[in-house]
Amino acid sequence: MGLRILFCLQGEGRGHMTQAIALAGLLRDAGHEVVATLVGHAENGTVPAFLGERLMCPMHAYESPDIKLNADARAINVWRTTLSASRLSLRYLKGIRSIDDHLEAYRPDVMVNFYEPLAGLRRNSTVPMVAIAHQHMFHHSRYPFTAGSRLQRQGILMFTKLTAIRAARLLGLSLYDAPDMPQINLQVVPPILRREFFGLKPRRTEPPYLLVYLWRPELVGEIREWCEERPRSLVHCFLSHPQKKRDDQVLDNLVLHHLDDRLFLEKMAACSGIATTAGFETTAEAMYLGKPLLMVPTHVEQQCNAMDATLLGGGYASGTFDLERLEHFAPRDQSTFKAWVDRAPEIFVQALEEVAAGVPLTDRPPGPTPTHPTRRDGGHRTHPQSPVDGVQKFVQAAT
Structure with a gap:
């Protein structure tokens, strides 16, 4: 029983x-x-x-x-x-x-x-x-x-x-x-990852886009400023606090999403890079998929996650959301990490x-x-x- x-x-x-x-x-x-x-x-x-x-x-x-x-x-x-x-x-x-x-x-x-x-x-x-x-x-x-x-x-x-x-x-x-x-x-x-995650097939779509997850909505201003300076770069940004609409296209190249677990995974599979506040789950998911990862920790726990992921060659830690860094970062092979997760x-x-x-x-x-x-x-x-x-x-x- x-x-x-x-x-x-x-x-x-x-x-x-x-x-x-x-x-x-x-x-x-x-x-x-x-x-x-x-x-x-x-x-x-x-x-x-x-x-x-x-x-x-x-x-x-x-x-x-x-x-x-x-x-x-x-x-x-x-x-x-x-x-x-x-x-x-x-x-x-x-x-x-x-x-x-x-x-x-x-x-x-x-x-x-x-x-x-x-x-x-x-x-x-x-x-x-x-x-x-x-x-x-x-x-x-x-x-x-x-x-x-x-x-x-x-x-x-x-x-x-x-x-x-x-x-x-x-x-x-x-x-x-x-x-x-x-x-x-x-x-x-x-890390314990959802069943749906293991069915994802990493790929990149055209036009390419970057995926951002922010633990706190107060940080979205920094993403908006970056997008305003680079109108040709498309960004999908998920926030952990509810928005008025599921999709809020605040700029031609910036779409804000209310937190939706399935949509987030879909966007993660097809993105060309991920920027996050170094939450544990998003960091682990990006490493497993082999996606370029930019981590901008906002507090002590996230700083520790960023340190671990950086050491393992799974991501790059920064003090700002300079998303351009994702174009130049190639994650290390994560076979040992994936075997551990499995x-x-x-x-x-x-x-x-x-x-x-x-x-x-x-x-x-x-x-x-x-x-x-x-x-x-x-x-x-x-x-x-x-x-x-x-x-x-x-x-x-x-x-």
Whole structure:
């Protein structure tokens, strides 16, 4: 008999939603059921309609803390984030009660948390929780978390710990394989991409166009200025916040799109290059397809994604959206990365089945031999040639 699984996710941005959609498909293929999804959203926020359609399960929304950025949307404002959370604390208590009420109503075997902070504060501790996010890699002993200021790093680490309180296992999404850390219940896992993504056939259309994804709509002015200066360059830009119309042709060579997961994938397959704020999922998708990738990180987490992708030769990091750079960047062969991503179905399904059965990470049986040199040490993976070593050298050389 399959597992009953309840999702809880942060409803801001594209990343956590696409992770949930991808994992739901893998679990159904393995005979398990996603019984419901709880979505935490910011004050006055909305949940995209496509999420419920794609997850094919009941949806329940509530208000939850979100990260506040500076006026130029270029960095996290720790004080604004803290003050906002304090002001809305009573509403968040309702959100915590909503999580507990739905855990009681649906009685799942496992709860999966996609970086939703209130899930960590639930009273119900009988349902084991698996916490999934690339931010969990910041707690890895060999990950050089050096981006941003010390205050920003501490803020992200505290927020990340909040999402994982009493988690039975942490699944740290990573662009490369690395040793697990059983002492903190951290298992390193590959990016989880949707089924539809693997059916894409990379190509380029005529006339060619560039694809842009912006986490915050405040950044669209920079894209517009670039397009005004280069009227012969066509750009399709997706925004993570709803627009009045699905397609808004603001210039002859600039089309703004409301976030639509299927349309985004269609445009990605046929574009000549991708520019993004270095969100984890878009970065991983561009690397898998071998598309030229320009990353303009706006905060600490995205700076880490950009560093990793740059090290792996999958993209180019910049401080501005100079889309012309995409014409001169040729990504490195990503065969090792693609092999790592292709292992996601077995790794994720096995991890959730183990947590439901009460199997700790230290007792996890060895998986199949990875495609690059490894050795076994006490039953856990260690990688003398792992990219995480290269990340450390990369940071040392840059500082």
